[in-house]
Amino acid sequence: MMATPEPTLLLDEQLCFALYAASRRMTATYRPMLEALGLTYPQYLVMLVLWERDGLTVRELGERLQLDSGTLTPLLKRLEQADLVGRRRRQRDEREVEITLTQAGRNLHERALDVPRCLANRLCMSADDFIRLRDELKSLAAQLAAPTQERDQNP
Amino acid sequence: MMATPEPTLLLDEQLCFALYAASRRMTATYRPMLEALGLTYPQYLVMLVLWERDGLTVRELGERLQLDSGTLTPLLKRLEQADLVGRRRRQRDEREVEITLTQAGRNLHERALDVPRCLANRLCMSADDFIRLRDELKSLAAQLAAPTQERDQNP
DNA sequence: AAAAATTATATTGTGCACAATTAAATTTGA
């Protein structure tokens, strides 16, 4: 029986670095396309969420994107400056800030449809491989988000 | 014959977001382990490179990690403050700054060996799956780094 | 109902990323 190979500290063998490098490269690939829309990559993600469902609170946006208010608040203020979203406290709970698309924000949706198309062309990857890789990454993130097996054994 | 499905703007269908979320989650998983070593994640990557080959220049570190001097210079100054590396201009070419491990930097190597072991336990992933996913990510990054087919057709 | 606990956002501070610019050293070439 073969033993599991001992993990090393060699950069090229690390999954973490492959992930980190690929993620930054992906963002860099989006950058010129998004620049044409006046968006950064994290701003684009916020717009994706709002195009699906408008009027979410900062908390709900944060749950969807796994980002906290320290990241979202200034980002949303910049989107507000760009007249793509509005921010206002909810009357039923003044702690919550609701983010709504402006007309300009809604209008941007159509132009953004080209972005995933452009990227799909760039990838030279079958739809099956695309879906498989995407779902493996989701599964990996879920694994890492879950508490460790060892923890919480004794309540 | 089935047509390729039209790409959408739905967040959960995006490869880019799965990649972005998984990468941040991976960094978050490393954070407590690296904190015990007094390192951030990008600092850890620099140390990995130097443990493989000491005495590289800032440029060579940047090529290996795909990071520029705007990122590396302040990071390396922090590693210097922590007494993990030294920085000095090379005499044969004064433009280059050579980064060398201090004794403390070399000593840290042994303690760092636990990091990939700890992560491997956390992953619940076969060695084969680990390698396959890692190499798919490398291949994806290489795809995205390559110039587009359309470009540079007319010299 | 008043105090305590919880929730939601904002603020502050640190550390990346990365574009753009600057400055200095070296190499190239007329």
Next chain:
DNA sequence: TCAAATTTAATTGTGCACAATATAATTTTT
């Protein structure tokens, strides 16, 4: 040779990420 081009780091400025803290509103508990 010496002026122009190139190379290498550093600097500056913007925008994330994220921890820690603060503040205000709401809910729960007594």
